[in-house]
Amino acid sequence: MGIGMFIFLFVTAVSVDSFGIGCVLGLKKVKLAFWGIVVIASVSGIVFLLSSYFGQLLVQVVKPEMAENAGAVALIGIGMYFLRQFFKQHTEDQQDPWLHPAKVLNDPVTADVDKSGGIQGKEVWLLGTALSLDTIGAGISGALIGLPVLLTGGLIASSTFLMLGTGMMAGAKLTNRVESISILPGVLLIIIGLIKLS
Numbered sequence: 001m002g003i004g005m006f007i008f009l010f011v012t013a014v015s016v017d018s019f020g021i022g023c024v025l026g027l028k029k030v031k032l033a034f035w036g037i038v039v040i041a042s043v044s045g046i047v048f049l050l051s052s053y054f055g056q057l058l059v060q061v062v063k064p065e066m067a068e069n070a071g072a073v074a075l076i077g078i079g080m081y082f083l084r085q086f087f088k089q090h091t092e093d094q095q096d097p098w099l100h101p102a103k104v105l106n107d108p109v110t111a112d113v114d115k116s117g118g119i120q121g122k123e124v125w126l127l128g129t130a131l132s133l134d135t136i137g138a139g140i141s142g143a144l145i146g147l148p149v150l151l152t153g154g155l156i157a158s159s160t161f162l163m164l165g166t167g168m169m170a171g172a173k174l175t176n177r178v179e180s181i182s183i184l185p186g187v188l189l190i191i192i193g194l195i196k197l198s
Contacts, residue, residue: 006147006192006195007147007148007151007152007155009188009191009192010138010142010147010152010188010192011152011155011156011159012159012184012188013079013138013184013185013188013189013192014044014048014134014135014138014156014159014185015044015156015159015160015163016163016184016185016188017131017134017185018040018041018044018131018159018160018163018164018167019163019164019166019167020167021104021108021127021131021164021167022163022164022165022166022167022168022169022170022171023167023168023170023171024108024109024171025108025109025119025167025168025171026167026168026169026170026171027171028109028171029117030108030109030111030112030117030118030119031117031118031119032118032119032124032127032164032168033118033120036119036120036124036127037161037164037165038161039124039125039128040124040127040128040131040160040161040164041157041158041160041161041164042128042157043125043128043129043131043132044128044131044132044135044156044157044160045153045154045156045157045160046153046157047132047135047136047139048132048135048138048139048142048152048153048156048157049139049149049150049153050139051135051136051137051138051139051140051143052139052140052142052143052147052149052152052153053143053149054139054140054143055071055139055140055141055142055143055144056143056149058140058143058144059143059144062144067144067145068144068145068146068196069196069197070144071140071141071142071143071144071145071196072141072145072192072193072194072195072196072197073193073197074137074140074141074144074193075138075141075145075189075190075192075193075196076189076190076193076194076197077137077193078134078137078138078141078186078189079185079186079187079188079189079190079191079192079193080186080190081186082134082185082186082189083186083187083190085186104126104127104130108127111123111126111127111130113126131160131164134185135156138189139153145196
């Protein structure tokens with residue numbers, strides 16, 4: 001598989017959740033300003049770059065082949081975690097989204113903490129934090145398997161921006177498919193990990 005296609009799959013796996021979350025927000029008529037989408041996309045890109053830097057530090061003390069295998073195994077692990085979250089029943093509805101940002105991934109409308117009908121101010125950062133959680137592990141793993149960090153980080157930010165914005169516009173039309181989109185990141189990350197191990 002060429003490096004271009006590999007990066008495409010990786011970026012899609014990391015940012016496709018943004019489309020599903022955008023769909024839910026659009027469906028529920030929860031507003032998110034243009035600048036909010038820019039902030040959220042930037043947070044995802046920056047978190048990826050920071051975690052990639054940590055991954056590059058690991059590469060310096062681990063043999064290249066071992067580092068690549070470790071990164072592949074980590075991607076598979078992250079993918080399995082995503083699948084577990086997808087099939088897990090939502091039993092934590094009472095959790096405070098400020099203390100448990102991951103809750104926002106299961107129910108994006110909880111990012112509208114003040115119930116104003118729009119995500120604004122601190123709530124933008126809450127949604128950005130929730131969407132960037134998966135980029136932490138992906139950033140470390142991406143560095144270990146040798147992905148070009150700056151290019152991949154920029155593509156993740158751009159893709160998050162496009163998918164979140166497009167998802168919000170398409171929300172009402174994809175009512176019955178929103179849930180199924182959430183399974184894609186886990187599946188793609190497992191496939192990428194298996195490809196790197198083979």
